[in-house]
Amino acid sequence: MTEAVQTSSSFTPRVFSGIQPSGDLHLGNYLGAMKRFVDMQETGIETVYCMVDMHAITVWQDPEKLRHATRELCAGFIAAGIDPAKSILFNQSQVPEHAQLAWIFNCVARMGWMQRMTQWKDKAGKNAQNASLGLFAYPALMAADILIYHATHVPVGEDQKQHLELTRDIATKFNHDYGVDFFPITEPVIEGAATRVMSFRDGSKKMSKSDPSDASRINMTDDADAIAKKIRKAKTDPEGLPSDAEGLEGRPEARNLVNIYAALADTSVDAVLKDVGGKQFSEFKPILSELAVEKLAPISGEMARLMQDTSEIDKILDHGAERARAIASPILKKTYEIVGMVGA
Numbered sequence: 001m002t003e004a005v006q007t008s009s010s011f012t013p014r015v016f017s018g019i020q021p022s023g024d025l026h027l028g029n030y031l032g033a034m035k036r037f038v039d040m041q042e043t044g045i046e047t048v049y050c051m052v053d054m055h056a057i058t059v060w061q062d063p064e065k066l067r068h069a070t071r072e073l074c075a076g077f078i079a080a081g082i083d084p085a086k087s088i089l090f091n092q093s094q095v096p097e098h099a100q101l102a103w104i105f106n107c108v109a110r111m112g113w114m115q116r117m118t119q120w121k122d123k124a125g126k127n128a129q130n131a132s133l134g135l136f137a138y139p140a141l142m143a144a145d146i147l148i149y150h151a152t153h154v155p156v157g158e159d160q161k162q163h164l165e166l167t168r169d170i171a172t173k174f175n176h177d178y179g180v181d182f183f184p185i186t187e188p189v190i191e192g193a194a195t196r197v198m199s200f201r202d203g204s205k206k207m208s209k210s211d212p213s214d215a216s217r218i219n220m221t222d223d224a225d226a227i228a229k230k231i232r233k234a235k236t237d238p239e240g241l242p243s244d245a246e247g248l249e250g251r252p253e254a255r256n257l258v259n260i261y262a263a264l265a266d267t268s269v270d271a272v273l274k275d276v277g278g279k280q281f282s283e284f285k286p287i288l289s290e291l292a293v294e295k296l297a298p299i300s301g302e303m304a305r306l307m308q309d310t311s312e313i314d315k316i317l318d319h320g321a322e323r324a325r326a327i328a329s330p331i332l333k334k335t336y337e338i339v340g341m342v343g344a
């Protein structure tokens with residue numbers, strides 16, 4: 001069985017990515033990640049998408065809310081255009097090979113590498129002594145999520161770039177230490193006009209599920225009124241909109257709203273500014289709201305419809321986990337062999 005596993009440096013292209021069920025899916029997740037996932041699915045490359053519940057519990061999650069968020073995230077994937085017949089769609093904890101490979105990677109990654117991770121520093125904050133060990137080890141589990149499928153491409157938002165670099169470091173060190181060419185050196189795919197959607201309340205912080213302020217983000221489940229209200233209240237500066245991208249220099253809030261518009265409209269920032277350059281935010285914000293509602297309402301409507309039958313969602317997740325394990329299991333087995341673990 002292990003012969004089937006590729007050990008040369010020419011890996012078959014395969015896409016992997018994940019989203020945490022750590023709260024409500026938001027516009028940043030949609031534009032920076034999910035919309036890209038759908039694009040990659042349509043290229044015909046094998047795509048593997050995961051609800052990373054084991055990452056979510058690196059910070060406290062109420063069990064009932066976690067269960068709900070995992071199912072709702074699955075509904076979000078499908079509503080946004082992920083087809084469970086085309087992509088492998090599942091939740092991480094159902095595929096134990098992720099955790100098993102993560103342990104090996106905990107023994108490959110170095111403390112110094114992990115301590116440099118900005119997500120660790122941001123999330124642990126001043127209270128690092130009281131943060132969970134899982135939060136610190138998070139990037140090693142993420143490397144395992146990717147490499148257990150020998151994934152060659154990982155679409156993510158800008159904030160995950162450093163974790164992808166760490167994944168490459170882990171693969172390189174593993175291959176070097178054991179004298180093999182077993183794990184691919186994965187490429188991050190960070191594309192589109194909205195690779196880093198910023199908080200509506202603070203242009204220096206990214207939009208996040210875990211931000212305590214609901215006004216900081218547009219949730220995929222927000223209705224038209226909530227979307228319009230949040231955009232109306234979004235922080236901006238007193239200037240009008242410039243006529244080209246250069247004019248957004250040093251104006252993070254203005255840049256954010258223009259980026260969002262461009263990503264929603266599937267166009268470039270320059271093309272947007274050609275149309276709306278010279279307008280005041282009081283004129284631009286309603287136009288942006290209208291576009292956001294037009295694009296998001298069908299997705300949130302479909303999410304709500306799918307959530308009426310959670311047993312169907314659970315079936316999709318079970319089936320996806322089975323398909324995922326069929327890839328992950330021989331790769332783990334071969335890894336154990338390389339490392340020198342005894343067993344069939």
Ligand code: ATP
Pocket residue numbers: 018019020021022023028029031032033155156157158159160194195196197198206207208209210211
């Ligand atoms: P949390 O606050 O719990 O970390 P999150 O909002 O950062 O949640 P994740 O589940 O950690 O969401 O990330 C899922 C995907 O969404 C990743 O690819 C990440 O890069 C992307 N992403 C998250 N926030 C943004 C954002 N503000 N803009 C663009 N992409 C984003």
Ligand code: MG
Pocket residue numbers: none
């Ligand atoms: Mg995150």
